[in-house]
Amino acid sequence: MSSDRSRVFEIVPIRQVDVYREVLAQLEGLVRTMPAGARLAPERELAEQLKVSRVSVREALRALESMGKVEIRRNTGAFVLDPDGAPPLGHLRQGLQVDAAFLQWLTEARAAIEVKVVELVAGSAADLSAARAVLERAGDEARGHLGSQGSLDLRFEAALGRIAGNPLLTRMQSMVHQLWVEAWSEAGLAPGEYATFHAEHEQILAALEAGDGSLAVRRMAEHVDRRVRALPQAERAGV
Amino acid sequence: MSSDRSRVFEIVPIRQVDVYREVLAQLEGLVRTMPAGARLAPERELAEQLKVSRVSVREALRALESMGKVEIRRNTGAFVLDPDGAPPLGHLRQGLQVDAAFLQWLTEARAAIEVKVVELVAGSAADLSAARAVLERAGDEARGHLGSQGSLDLRFEAALGRIAGNPLLTRMQSMVHQLWVEAWSEAGLAPGEYATFHAEHEQILAALEAGDGSLAVRRMAEHVDRRVRALPQAERAGV
DNA sequence: GATGGCCTGTGGTCAGTCCACTTATGATAG
């Protein structure tokens, strides 16, 4: 063969690019430069600027949407979502049904996150007033109209998450919280009496405010763990 | 007006359903019943069965794809993905660039997960031989050709994750690991000498095998934490 | 048995069209 010549003519595989992937990449970059809530250009305009068909733009937008990066509102446009908002859970939930085992797993995952959050907050000497405010307000709401019962429990912990100042952890916390709400409602179980949670939250925050980090960590661990033990026996069978 | 009649004819808002959403929901259900690796019906066929256009099917498939539930191979078909495989990270990474702060956050998140994993394994008296096997093999590979250096570190922990038996935690661990690999390579830093990691892993596993859970937990916490302290000074500035 | 051409199935892409709804505009009635 002419293997000597192959030194001169470099043979290189031709990479096959999907148009919609290219569009997706560009739109991802575009979204990154835009503030949350901003509106993207209309599909037709994007298609024209990118010199592709509307179909390709739409497919890319669909992908962006299910990645949780934009929200597409009919007849209105595509809007950039807050990265710290509700995350997409499809992958985490895939193939898992809400039974007693799932609630157990979810509790363990939640414990992992929340305990770390408390640990970080304790070690940072950060301003706790935001958490204090949330806790007070949740208490008031619970004593008044007991409307939004379930999520009250999580708001305090979300506040701590923000204080911890770790966006990665905050987002993972947000996933777990969302799963938590969905799972308990799907299982048809009440998450429990908020009054109890409130007292426990109060103790956790008190420990943090007193500067006793390890006590706060221990209390949070117990706080989350108490949920599993409170599961009805009937549900435990369905593993 | 004839407000008295409105008692008889119940007026109810017409819910606006997006076809592609409906298709997505059905395909999600379909995928759930199929084993990983199985192939979905061709787009044209799905479209015909669902009585919708191919466009709508394609948009739903795009969404499924970016949710990490299926893989679409050109000219070949859509295949069901393993839920415990590589998860989509788009949302977690959105808006965050890989700098020293990010590596710090990532380490904290990883610590949260790994410590919980060890805790669960310690409390379950499960069979540790799989972890032992991975550890030995990684050691051999490291001593031989030092090809796949970085990920060796994570394989042992992934094995522990599987042993822990919490799919939710396993998937979150998988996300963190994938982020870890990407981040270190993007930052252009070597994750470190595997020999050191191996020794630490050995100690963790030894503690588990000896039944000393709290010691194993402590060692894993230190193991992960050591990474942050090892960050080059130059990188620390770029917060 | 190996090679190379051919056919079919399949995903990728496009242009063009129509529809339903949101929003803003502006005319009209009070």
Next chain:
DNA sequence: CTATCATAAGTGGACTGACCACAGGCCATC
């Protein structure tokens, strides 16, 4: 002047029908 209600423009949702490029199997040829 205010309030109300048609009207028109803008926009996402959906469909049709077509064409392309490639993977994989089939088959005749060498």
